[in-house]
Amino acid sequence: MTLPEKKSALGSFIEGVADAFAFPLRTSHYIELVNPLWTSHSMQARIEKVWDESATARTLTLRPGKNWRSFKPGQHVRVGIPIGGRHFTRTYSISSAAESPDGCFTITVKAIPNGFVSNHIVRQLKPGDYIPIGIPQGDFYLPDAQPVKPLFITAGSGITPIMSMLRTLDAEQRFPSTTHIHYAPQSYDVIFGQELQALERKYPRYNLRCIYTRVPGEEQTEEGLKAQHFTKAQLEANCPDWRERDVYACGPQPLLDALEAFWEKEGLRRQLHTERFRATLAPSNVAGQAGTVMFAQSNCKIVSDGQTNLLRLAEDNGLNPAHGCRMGICHGCDAKLVEGCVRDLRTNELLSEAGQSIQICVCAAVGDAVIDV
Numbered sequence: 001m002t003l004p005e006k007k008s009a010l011g012s013f014i015e016g017v018a019d020a021f022a023f024p025l026r027t028s029h030y031i032e033l034v035n036p037l038w039t040s041h042s043m044q045a046r047i048e049k050v051w052d053e054s055a056t057a058r059t060l061t062l063r064p065g066k067n068w069r070s071f072k073p074g075q076h077v078r079v080g081i082p083i084g085g086r087h088f089t090r091t092y093s094i095s096s097a098a099e100s101p102d103g104c105f106t107i108t109v110k111a112i113p114n115g116f117v118s119n120h121i122v123r124q125l126k127p128g129d130y131i132p133i134g135i136p137q138g139d140f141y142l143p144d145a146q147p148v149k150p151l152f153i154t155a156g157s158g159i160t161p162i163m164s165m166l167r168t169l170d171a172e173q174r175f176p177s178t179t180h181i182h183y184a185p186q187s188y189d190v191i192f193g194q195e196l197q198a199l200e201r202k203y204p205r206y207n208l209r210c211i212y213t214r215v216p217g218e219e220q221t222e223e224g225l226k227a228q229h230f231t232k233a234q235l236e237a238n239c240p241d242w243r244e245r246d247v248y249a250c251g252p253q254p255l256l257d258a259l260e261a262f263w264e265k266e267g268l269r270r271q272l273h274t275e276r277f278r279a280t281l282a283p284s285n286v287a288g289q290a291g292t293v294m295f296a297q298s299n300c301k302i303v304s305d306g307q308t309n310l311l312r313l314a315e316d317n318g319l320n321p322a323h324g325c326r327m328g329i330c331h332g333c334d335a336k337l338v339e340g341c342v343r344d345l346r347t348n349e350l351l352s353e354a355g356q357s358i359q360i361c362v363c364a365a366v367g368d369a370v371i372d373v
């Protein structure tokens with residue numbers, strides 16, 4: 001046994017003894033009262049600094065507590081946000097370079113219209129606040145080993161994981177030949193705009209192509225964005241050697257759908273890596289069957305339209321079920337189906353076995369159902 005192992009074994013023993021006296025809580029719960037960053041039963045971060053990137057986007061510098069681990073640029077982290085006695089969880093890409101000397105990392109959050117949680121983060125959180133966080137996750141990152149020739153395609157706040165990659169490449173002084181196509185409504189909406197331009201000046205091999213999509217005076221819609229965002233001619237004009245490049249893309253769903261369809265058609269799908277923050281849903285050609293959902297533990301009956309996912313349905317009616325990613329990945333929302341039938345919105349598969357576990361963030365009720373929430 002090495003010295004650190006001995007120490008950690010001794011530490012665990014002492015903590016175990018202390019836990020026996022602290023029962024039914026754990027020693028870590030009392031330590032939390034002294035410094036939330038020292039706890040071991042949950043991970044917290046202290047907000048060290050806030051910085052407005054644009055009128056609607058804010059960067060939070062977070063100092064993570066015990067059990068944090070290093071991340072790869074491009075990965076994301078779950079953040080817990082307590083608001084008015086309720087607990088919400090959201091997932092955000094890390095925007096800072098890996099291996100910051102001060103041990104902190106940043107997330108950059110854009111307040112979306114009617115986004116209750118994102119608006120709270122951007123407008124209300126302040127230095128000194130503590131928030132629960134998860135460990136860094138995700139497989140959207142540049143490979144360590146082989147050098148790549150990246151083509152980054154980003155839109156709006158989809159730039160955040162790419163910013164982490166760019167900052168890391170800059171910090172490690174291994175900036176490869178890079179083309180970066182970024183879409184934003186107008187020039188002043190570009191998050192990190194000045195820093196991107198500074199990188200372009202610093203590295204002649206970093207080609208930044210900003211494309212502005214908003215026609216002044218017109219309302220911007222997701223479908224409109226899709227139409228404006230991506231064409232082969234535009235790609236050829238901005239990145240003639242796109243076939244030779246590994247593509248890393250993050251942005252709104254219609255853009256990512258368009259990119260995936262294009263690279264698939266070109267037979268180069270393996271070169272395209274995308275980061276999504278919403279589940280890809282099956283075509284909604286299945287008519288939802290309205291009914292009543294009983295959330296059994298909460299003793300709450302809610303009318304369902306047969307299309308709305310169960311997590312959203314519960315939250316919209318004042319319940320606060322456990323959840324994480326909200327897109328069918330983490331299983332943080334798993335709950336037991338007690339009775340009835342639900343549809344997995346990603347596949348349209350029907351699930352009706354009493355007692356089976358379902359992911360309430362991606363399932364809608366089909367008619368009446370009872371869920372153990």
Ligand code: FES
Pocket residue numbers: 323324325326327328329330331332333334359360361362
């Ligand atoms: S919240 Fe992550 S799978 Fe449902």
